[in-house]
Amino acid sequence: xxxxxxxxxxxxxxxxxxxxxxxxxxxxxxxxxxxxxxxxxxxxxxxxxxxxxxxxxxxxxxxxxxxxxxxxxxxxxxxxxxxxxxxxxxxxxxxxxxxxxxxxxxxxxxxxxxxxxxxxxxxxxxxxxxxxxxxxxxxxxxxxxxxxxxxxxxxxxxxxxxxxxxxxxxxxxxxxxxxxxxxxxxxxxxxxxxxxxxxxxxxxxxxxxxxxxxxxxxxxxxxxxxxxxxxxxxxxxxxxxxxxxxxxxxxxxxxxxxxxxxxxxxxxxxxxxxxxxxxxxxxxxxxxxxxxxxxxxxxxxxxxxxxxxxxxxxxxxxxxxxxxxxxxxxxxxxxxxxxxxxxxxxxxxxxxxxxxxxxx
Ligand SMILES: [Zn+2]
Ligand SMILES: [Zn+2]
Numbered sequence: 001x002x003x004x005x006x007x008x009x010x011x012x013x014x015x016x017x018x019x020x021x022x023x024x025x026x027x028x029x030x031x032x033x034x035x036x037x038x039x040x041x042x043x044x045x046x047x048x049x050x051x052x053x054x055x056x057x058x059x060x061x062x063x064x065x066x067x068x069x070x071x072x073x074x075x076x077x078x079x080x081x082x083x084x085x086x087x088x089x090x091x092x093x094x095x096x097x098x099x100x101x102x103x104x105x106x107x108x109x110x111x112x113x114x115x116x117x118x119x120x121x122x123x124x125x126x127x128x129x130x131x132x133x134x135x136x137x138x139x140x141x142x143x144x145x146x147x148x149x150x151x152x153x154x155x156x157x158x159x160x161x162x163x164x165x166x167x168x169x170x171x172x173x174x175x176x177x178x179x180x181x182x183x184x185x186x187x188x189x190x191x192x193x194x195x196x197x198x199x200x201x202x203x204x205x206x207x208x209x210x211x212x213x214x215x216x217x218x219x220x221x222x223x224x225x226x227x228x229x230x231x232x233x234x235x236x237x238x239x240x241x242x243x244x245x246x247x248x249x250x251x252x253x254x255x256x257x258x259x260x261x262x263x264x265x266x267x268x269x270x271x272x273x274x275x276x277x278x279x280x281x282x283x284x285x286x287x288x289x290x291x292x293x294x295x296x297x298x299x300x301x302x303x304x305x306x307x308x309x310x311x312x313x314x315x316x317x318x319x320x321x322x323x324x325x326x327x328x329x330x331x332x333x334x335x336x337x338x339x340x341x342x343x344x345x346x347x348x349x350x351x352x353x354x355x356x357x358x359x360x
Pocket of ligand 2: 039040041042043044054055056057058
């Protein structure tokens with residue numbers, strides 16, 4: 001097998017093409033001569049080049065092998081749950097998915113195993129959330145569903161929500177390095193929110209919602225020379241994320257009142273799109289030059305986005321707006337777009353490919 005060949009159109013192994021189909025697709029030697037074989041195990045027909053057993057039986061073997069291997073990690077108390085979960089997953093998602101992904105669930109079962117040893121009993125749902133920091137992470141969701149289905153834990157939605165918020169808040173608080181300005185601003189803001197929580201004037205959910213844009217805005221300020229919150233940076237931020245104005249207001253007012261930053265979020269109105277100040281031809285020349293030199297470090301990300309949006313959409317991106325590849329989304333139809341000012345702007349696939357290749 002070698003990477004240099006295109007996969008055989010029948011068995012999908014990368015082998016030297018021996019013949020081609022009527023539609024000019026490659027066929028390897030085995031598939032050309034034998035075409036199909038009968039699976040030794042399930043007696044179904046399958047592409048000859050695949051081997052002696054079919055894809056499903058192949059993954060069945062892999063699944064059994066991995067299950068045996070992984071389940072050795074666990075104590076006799078946890079092992080049956082892991083095995084039960086693996087078969088439950090197979091039934092639910094099929095053998096191919098389960099064989100490929102079983103490993104993803106090993107780490108969380110390890111943590112359950114340790115916790116069970118410490119508690120001397122299988123943890124309750126609340127204990128799982130309380131003691132395992134990433135318990136509410138979505139990769140562990142299926143495990144909870146399974147344990148809930150067999151009645152070993154009881155999922156409580158309000159607990160899930162509370163701990164998800166809690167986990168995200170902890171993540172935000174650790175986002176900046178200790179001792180930095182951003183770290184202090186976020187932590188002090190969080191402390192005042194906690195006081196409000198104690199007085200029942202807010203909820204853990206709204207605290208999380210308030211911290212999200214606050215962290216994002218402080219990160220955004222790093223693009224600027226001062227690296228501190230300024231009205232100029234705030235206007236640029238809201239140009240991209242105008243929808244966050246309401247949830248960001250609390251934080252902006254807090255830092256203005258507590259630290260005397262001269263920020264006024266009220267006066268910033270919904271940004272209006274303007275046309276570029278240079279000619280379409282200049283923009284076109286710049287786009288071509290950039291795309292011909294994908295590894296030229298002189299082109300800064302913000303400049304590239306300004307040029308591309310200008311050229312393809314005839315929209316002006318102000319100097320305090322820093323768009324990045326993180327603002328690119330993929331639509332359901334496979335096309336890419338970027339959003340700012342509450343609108344979506346499509347980007348040609350070729351351009352996105354260029355932007356992503358630059359990033360590495
Ligand atoms: Zn083949
Ligand atoms: Zn088979």
